[in-house]
Amino acid sequence: MSANGDVATTLSEEAMVSRARVISEALPYMQRYDDKTVVVKYGGHAMGDEALARAFARDIVLLKQSGMKPIVVHGGGPQIGAMLDKLGIKSEFRAGLRVTDKATVEIVEMVLAGSINKNIVSAINAEGGRAIGLCGKDGNLVVVERATRTMRDPDSNIERIVDLGFVGEPKTVNPAVLDMVAKEELIPVVAPVAPGEDGETYNVNADTFAGAIAGAMHATRLLFLTDVPGVLDKQGRLIKELSVTDARALIADGTISGGMIPKVETCIDALARGVEGVVIVNGKTPHAVLLEIFTETGAGTLITP
Numbered sequence: 126m127s128a129n130g131d132v133a134t135t136l137s138e139e140a141m142v143s144r145a146r147v148i149s150e151a152l153p154y155m156q157r158y159d160d161k162t163v164v165v166k167y168g169g170h171a172m173g174d175e176a177l178a179r180a181f182a183r184d185i186v187l188l189k190q191s192g193m194k195p196i197v198v199h200g201g202g203p204q205i206g207a208m209l210d211k212l213g214i215k216s217e218f219r220a221g222l223r224v225t226d227k228a229t230v231e232i233v234e235m236v237l238a239g240s241i242n243k244n245i246v247s248a249i250n251a252e253g254g255r256a257i258g259l260c261g262k263d264g265n266l267v268v269v270e271r272a273t274r275t276m277r278d279p280d281s282n283i284e285r286i287v288d289l290g291f292v293g294e295p296k297t298v299n300p301a302v303l304d305m306v307a308k309e310e311l312i313p314v315v316a317p318v319a320p321g322e323d324g325e326t327y328n329v330n331a332d333t334f335a336g337a338i339a340g341a342m343h344a345t346r347l348l349f350l351t352d353v354p355g356v357l358d359k360q361g362r363l364i365k366e367l368s369v370t371d372a373r374a375l376i377a378d379g380t381i382s383g384g385m386i387p388k389v390e391t392c393i394d395a396l397a398r399g400v401e402g403v404v405i406v407n408g409k410t411p412h413a414v415l416l417e418i419f420t421e422t423g424a425g426t427l428i429t430p
């Protein structure tokens with residue numbers, strides 16, 4: 126064999142050993158999370174191209190195959206916005222939540238519980254998993270109450286109650302539905318649309334929805350997949366670890382704003398309910414879920430009690 130051939134063989138062996146090492150390094154994490162519930166919140170901004178969606182679906186199937194109980198809760202804010210635009214329906218956010226009238230909630234349900242939910246289910250099934258699409262209405266999985274928020278009027282500086290319309294806040298979660306799904310070895314994919322006790326349909330912020338499910342299911346991990354590397358400081362640098370106290374201060378001084386507010390508030394709430402690890406990561410990084418679950422360093426922002 127030529128000298129070149131020898132080098133190629135050696136390199137190939139090295140590459141194989143390195144590959145085996147990576148696979149082997151996953152063992153402690155497989156053991157740590159065996160039979161544990163991991164809730165993955167898949168944000169609308171993290172739903173990129175087809176290749177990224179396939180990588181996400183593959184990661185979820187791998188978690189399931191490794192003995193974990195993954196629960197996917199998805200959003201779809203940008204996709205709802207695009208559909209409302211197409212239909213000429215104006216949409217406005219207050220305190221990070223979409224003001225939702227009767228016409229809007231119909232579109233929200235169609236986009237979230239319809240197309241997005243079924244696309245994720247299909248993607249997981251295409252990778253060899255068995256996913257089932259649900260929303261809060263199925264088996265009364267999540268029942269909500271009308272959300273209320275107060276905001277300071279910038280002109281008068283007076284706090285006012287904001288009417289958000291059909292926006293819900295989880296009131297009860299029925300773990301029996303998800304337990305049954307897990308018993309059948311199915312992967313639940315849940316859309317944040319839910320009934321109120323008044324029988325109306327409500328639009329729920331997907332982060333809040335994921336947090337309620339993670340709390341009720343005593344999840345070990347809650348991952349938020351979004352379109353930024355994690356929580357960023359005022360200079361736009363990634364904050365790798367953030368305590369609850371610091372997170373509150375960053376919300377108060379405006380460093381954390383918009384859609385990051387419900388995300389961080391949900392993290393704080395989930396920690397208080399006993400969820401062990403809460404992380405915000407960039408879903409635009411292929412295989413972000415695997416990197417977070419199966420490596421020590423992970424990526425993104427870890428929120429600590």
Ligand SMILES: Nc1ncnc2c1ncn2[C@@H]1O[C@H](COP(=O)(O)OP(=O)(O)O)[C@@H](O)[C@H]1O
Nearest residue numbers: 168169170351353355356357380381382384385
């Ligand atoms: N301090 C911050 N660090 C990171 N992102 C922030 C911060 N403050 C506000 N944001 C905004 O929050 C967005 C993520 O929330 P959101 O748009 O609701 O995403 P998703 O659709 O993934 O739930 C980011 O794209 C960013 O624009």
Ligand SMILES: CC(=O)N[C@@H](CCC(=O)OP(=O)(O)O)C(=O)O
Nearest residue numbers: 169200201202222223329330331
């Ligand atoms: C009340 C409220 O704001 N609901 C959200 C639900 C979707 C969502 O939260 O999607 P992301 O996770 O992609 O942001 C909305 O209408 O946009």
